[in-house]
Amino acid sequence: MQIDLRELEPRHAHDLMTSAIIPRPIAWVSSMNRRGRANLAPFSFFTGVSWSPPILAFSVVNRSDGTRKDTAINIEQVPEFVVNIVSVDLLSPMEESAKPIPCGADESAITGIRWIPAKTVRPYRIQEARVSFECTLERIVATGDGPHAGNLILGRIQMVHIRDDLLENEREVNWAGLDVLGRLSGNRYCAVRSVIESETN
Numbered sequence: 339m340q341i342d343l344r345e346l347e348p349r350h351a352h353d354l355m356t357s358a359i360i361p362r363p364i365a366w367v368s369s370m371n372r373r374g375r376a377n378l379a380p381f382s383f384f385t386g387v388s389w390s391p392p393i394l395a396f397s398v399v400n401r402s403d404g405t406r407k408d409t410a411i412n413i414e415q416v417p418e419f420v421v422n423i424v425s426v427d428l429l430s431p432m433e434e435s436a437k438p439i440p441c442g443a444d445e446s447a448i449t450g451i452r453w454i455p456a457k458t459v460r461p462y463r464i465q466e467a468r469v470s471f472e473c474t475l476e477r478i479v480a481t482g483d484g485p486h487a488g489n490l491i492l493g494r495i496q497m498v499h500i501r502d503d504l505l506e507n508e509r510e511v512n513w514a515g516l517d518v519l520g521r522l523s524g525n526r527y528c529a530v531r532s533v534i535e536s537e538t539n
């Protein structure tokens with residue numbers, strides 16, 4: 339079977355990509371607008387890019403009406419953010435933070451998490467996240483414009499917070515303790531609980 343993406347309607351391309359590019363970690367991004375209003379939202383088109391300089395990237399896709407999401411707008415206004423890593427126990431507040439906020443509501447009211455000051459950037463970090471990356475904006479790369487086009491946000495990591503008991507050999511995060519949540523397609527997620535150790539590597 340071959341599917342020609344040049345002739346595919348966008349929602350079908352979405353379904354193909356999100357079901358084949360799995361599992362994806364989730365960047366739970368805290369940002370702030372120029373008036374100091376805090377925002378939190380999850381993005382699973384997320385990865386590391388380089389370690390010297392230490393850069394990560396996630397993609398904020400435009401809404402169906404072509405408008406940009408708050409995270410992309412905020413990061414242009416205040417070019418700093420915190421990427422919190424989502425572990426399995428944070429599924430519910432993470433999903434809550436993905437819903438558009440009703441007018442007048444405050445996202446900091448999401449139950450089950452506490453917002454605490456970051457060290458090097460203005461947006462808050464989430465205390466319950468076992469790992470958080472404080473980043474400054476390196477660059478935004480637009481992959482087109484209009485509905486569903488991406489804004490790839492590249493961040494330079496300034497500081498990492500790691501829960502004390504998860505740091506191994508003073509340099510690595512313990513994968514089992516991180517208990518990271520992976521995104522599959524639709525409403526499906528996975529946990530990293532069965533690890534294959536290669537004999538040859």
Ligand SMILES: Cc1cc2nc3c(=O)[nH]c(=O)nc-3n(C[C@H](O)[C@H](O)[C@H](O)COP(=O)(O)O)c2cc1C
Pocket residue numbers: 364377378379380381382383384397398399400406407408409410432433435436437438521
């Ligand atoms: C697990 C999960 C992963 C998501 N990944 C993405 C993504 O990679 N890119 C994106 O644009 N939206 C993604 N979303 C949807 C956004 O989180 C959602 O549109 C959110 O309301 C954006 O918030 P904002 O307008 O405050 O930035 C994801 C949602 C969930 C629940």
